[in-house]
Amino acid sequence: MIDYTTKLRKEVEVCIECGFCEAVCPTFSSSGFLPSYGARGRIILARDLIEKNSSPKFRELSSSFMSCLNCFACLHVCPAGVNAGAVSSYARQLINGSTPTKETDPLIRMILNLTEKFENPLGIQRQMSSWVDSSDVSFSNDSSILLYTGSMYQITPYLERLQRMREIMGESLTKFFASLIARFPTLSLVFKLLRDRKSVNSYENSLASIVKLLNSSGVVPRYLGASEPYPGTLLHDLGYSENFKRYAERVTSRFKDMGIRKIITVDPHTYDLLRNIYPDYVRDFNFEVYHYLEFIDMKQFTSSQESIVLHEPCHLVLHSSSSDFLHDVLDGICETKYPRRHGSRTECCGGPDELLFPDLSSSISRRRLKDLEDVGSSKIVTACPICEANLNLRGNVIDLADFLVQHHNTPRFSTRRPFQRK
């Protein structure tokens, strides 16, 4: 097992407490400048956590670490090279680590139980592959290249609806239902009722656009359909390392059994998880992991006078050493503008906090959207379903794949079959 205490110690001991990280930490400013919700505060608290690991009082500190968005903005401004995002991640694993207890937030218990039982955090695995039915895309079961959606595009509209339900029901009723589902996972079938057709269609369309673009670039991958497992992102992000390790091994062995060598991911979170996190947990995780944009043939688009604002997802730009493909693909298609915070200073959309800190998440999203709108273009483009869900408050955010399809040089480059009610 990974020694998180040592990892945490190595990270925090080089911090000089200069506070540069606080200036770029989205949760610090959105929490009203509470130091425990800022990157520097988290590092100082993590020092205490190392010293008093066994003390139950440090469970109370968990909101400091749990609220971290893991955007890594802090790492890019730290003169000492400290990654306060990683600090929060290690601290979560130390505080939580193993099986949840009765004190664990019912929402977390529900997600953990449903993921382990159904390989899907909302227990709606069958809904995850419905997008293929209405899409004009090609797959090949013989291919050694796997298209791994990670369920992020598909699950996002359900999470959006769940958030709205939560606002209506209030926290206590939400948690009551969550604890009920955590105890009786089959009750999760109620989540199927959360299907908002318009929203589901929109995200499924983006997924279809991605595969259509891959197809037109000569890539015909394999897809697991209804048996594709969720990658376990939330298990890791919530700090349940033992559960995550078991789960990641399960997913990996599935890939190995099928003779997969290359994995094409479609969203920044799954891309980051498979490239940077899985190898730490799963022995011999020797797959080649790509982002779909790395396969896109740039010659298939027409240039236009259109001007867009690009919101660069943090898991793509701040977590990876190279994300040039995100910018390269837009070169020559349109005029790409950037908000004040972009590149290595890009700001998170607030999405990762939506589950446990919805108010904080909402405050971050609204601020980021304002920054993007202040640039002055009518269209905001991003390449992450979570960013889209959190920023698309006024309907002016579009997924990059959909934008690329709009600029394809083949007339009527369609991604979907006509919608048919079953």
Add this chain to the structure above:
Amino acid sequence: MIDLLCLTEKFPSLLNSGVLPEDIVARFLTIIKLLIQQDLTKRSSGTTWKDYIASNNQKDVGALIDELKKIVGNNLISDPRETVLFESDASPFRGEPPLAAFIPDGTDDLQKTILFCQKNKIPVVVRGGGTSLTGSSVSLSGSLVISTLKLNRILEISPVDRYVVVEPGVRLNDLNETLAEKGYFFPPDPGSSISATIGGIISTNAGGLKASLYGTTRNWILGLEILLPNGETIFTGGKVLKQTAGYDLTSLFIGAEGTLGIIIKAILKIWPIPPKTGRIVAFFRSVSEAGSAISNLKRLGINPLIAEFMDRTTMDAISTEMGITFPDQAGSMLMVDLILNSQKREELHFAGNLMKDSGAISVKSTTSKQEMEQMYLARKGAYSSLLRLRKSPHERVIIGDIVVPVSMLSGALTECEAAAREFNLRVALFGHVGDGNIHANIYADPSDPVMWERVLKYQHRLGEIALRSGGSVSAEHGIGIEKKDLLLEEYKYTGSLYNLELIKGIKRIVDPNNIMNRGKVFD
């Protein structure tokens, strides 16, 4: 009496059985201790026990916090797990547990809060980005920390009159990004500009790279709005470049490190962004030659926009960490930026030749933005590279900060280098030498008393070098906790110990109860 003292020591264990509530025990013990230790005449003058305890600053902490909450509402933070985070800043100094922290979102409650602190003699520590390198912003025992971070509005920008009105919590980089959209900038640029706030840079009179041409923060403050510890709000200066209206009270608050009042608004002078600049990088065999080169440059009337220096130790750190290579025989490097007044590069050629005449072994100049950026990478990564070469987790890089007249740089740099060898310390020198500012970066473990003693002696020696050269013990980091002794040395050396009396006199008038950042700058 002795028996009573014994009782106060033994009483807690006698009562640990939990028969009496803890707060009653604590109050009882307080009264007993006061009876024994304090002046009993006050009791005989008719005050109640409650008043008596309050007058001795022993007022129940919970009650104080409750009263403060009534004034400031949810903007008060009293959870010790949160307030402990105000005990540190970017310095090696650790503060003491504060009573609470207040993060106002407007100035309405500030006056009531300051009057409450005045009445209850609660120390006040005002804090911006918490980037002080000398301990100015660490909390004091039982203090109220007032964070200015929510007071972060840019209120007015006037390009015609060349000023901007801001609140104290605006971060420097944020201000300059906004001003850049209009073609202007605010020149002070300390290394912490990403996080440092306007209130903080005024309070420490910060400088930075461009102080070589534009001077320090002091030169860029037109006026201030200050909340004094007695609750009065004063306006100093104005929106004009010329104003001779009595004493210059604005200057009084620049560099005061929060010991006199709270800056609640500032009128800053702004300047057009220079249209075209060029950059020269020159390498020299010794630190002394680099010092002479800058001196020669200035002697011939060339005033660089920035003039950055680094020694071989710094270059080696950059090589190790960033893979940038430097000439083998180079003992120092100078990076000089000039504002170019014409499309021709005459000024750049002239300055480059002057570097060669001053002994440079290699000179490169450019006006290409990309190349300039490449050259700047080394300087930008200097401190990071030094930090990453610490030999143990407890080791810190203490940044010494002195200033000498430019004409004295050559000798001063040589002396700083020699003193590091004398005290057997690993020291890397860099600095903004265009204005004579030298930073000696000292690798030291503050928990090692023997080494720390050597560090203090070295810092003292740096101060001596600065004073002997006609400079100062602090260029741009302020005094804080770190340099109180050195400030005294400076006053002694310049025969102006009466300055301290004056400063203390001003402090007594403005802050008679000594609540504002008590114990910082001077004791």
